């Protein structure tokens with residue numbers, strides 16, 4: 509499989525410069541999107557062909573097929589004929605081109621020993637039968653067939669992967685567009701695709717892999733990691749794990765899996781065949797996924813919640829690395845909590861993991877949540893004594909050695925509210941906010957105004973991510989690279 513960096517630049521000079529940079533980074537090929545040039549001319553084609561032709565695909569897409577700028581049909585025809593004459597490695601023409609012209613390109617390309625890619629871009633989702641039929645039509649006209657189709661669900665992407673595996677004796681590219689379709693790109697080598705189209709100077713298609721990721725999964729041993737949830741709000745996990753995979757040169761990618769609850773079980777059962785080796789699990793599936801595992805580790809079993817899944821030869825083991833992340837970050841902060849009074853705000857999965865760790869550290873724990881019944885259920889889930897109070901009572905029931913916010917209150921994009929009355933900070937020694945975006949949350953800002961020390965959830969996130977990475981890959985986590993990626997994502 510060749511990795512082609514897609515170059516969409518306004519001038520031929522800029523395109524050449526960007527293409528050279530991508531080839532230096534390791535791309536096998538570049539795809540020049542001639543339709544992105546401001547005024548594409550035969551002179552531009554000549555310049556690009558003489559500079560980098562043998563390592564380039566020339567593509568001139570029409571607006572109806574996703575082209576950047578309108579070039580009229582006859583001018584496009586003249587440019588495509590010229591591209592077929594010039595020493596490009598491949599020329600891409602659309603299946604919808606009229607048959608006579610397409611035959612002319614095929615003949616000319618053949619006489620100049622280059623490969624004609626005949627391509628089709630669906631504008632709306634299509635059934636695997638329809639996609640297969642169009643791919644066959646492309647293959648009948650060109651040396652290489654390329655079909656791109658929007659994909660809305662992981663099931664649709666998996667169907668495309670099956671279709672690609674059926675065509676593995678042909679020369680083709682079959683791309684699922686959009687975040688759900690990234691799986692088809694991750695498995696491009698495994699499914700025998702001719703070309704992986706990766707981001708060159710800018711993303712030109714939804715779900716396109718970055719050049720580094722595309723180069724990593726060039727091998728047939730490529731594997732997939734990802735985050736499972738619905739909806740997938742903005743998490744830093746993709747940035748952190750992509751940086752880790754890149755730092756230790758592993759042939760993997762980290763993808764978003766936005767899966768409907770009804771499809772969770774079937775997704776987990778097919779994941780192995782899709783080379784998914786590991787998953788993070790986030791809201792709202794941590795408990796549900798725990799019930800679907802073949803095995804649970806100690807913390808996941810105690811909490812009946814899984815945030816990390818390791819898949820190996822059809823066996824799914826659930827772990828809870830939130831506990832490790834929280835415990836390790838407490839240690840790195842030097843917080844010793846034996847006999848100390850801690851208030852945990854929130855009663856969801858994160859609060860449960862936090863209470864679990866705090867009890868084991870020997871702390872005296874109380875829980876406050878805006879919905880009382882949920883707090884009661886959390887308290888009841890533990891054999892040890894856990895106090896229960898309403899958020900409004902928090903100031904009066906202090907002092908607190910530690911206040912942990914285990915709610916999303918204060919997260920970027922949400923209303924800047926505090927999960928407990930601000931007055932509680934007058935009687936609190938240290939604030940630990942699990943929220944990490946923004947880095948200074950409203951609760952931490954309020955604490956700072958009072959001279960109360962605190963931390964956000966970034967260190968916990970990093971520690972839990974490091975442990976997940978080690979469970980999936982068996983390699984030590986490149987912690988500094990992961991931390992840098994998290995800081996960059998937070999900036």
Ligand SMILES: NC(=O)c1ccc[n+]([C@@H]2O[C@H](COP(=O)([O-])OP(=O)(O)OC[C@H]3O[C@@H](n4cnc5c(N)ncnc54)[C@H](OP(=O)(O)O)[C@@H]3O)[C@@H](O)[C@H]2O)c1
Nearest residue numbers: 854855856857858879882914915916917927942965968969
């Ligand atoms: N730093 C890390 O590594 C890390 C790890 C895990 C989680 N987290 C963060 O921790 C937070 C909670 O996660 P989770 O998995 O426990 O979520 P969850 O299961 O959905 O629980 C959310 C909890 O927060 C409460 N809540 C939601 N919005 C609130 C608001 N505006 N004011 C007061 N309370 C509110 C909910 O109260 P009700 O019961 O009343 O709905 C519920 O108790 C999230 O922001 C998550 O990103 C961070």
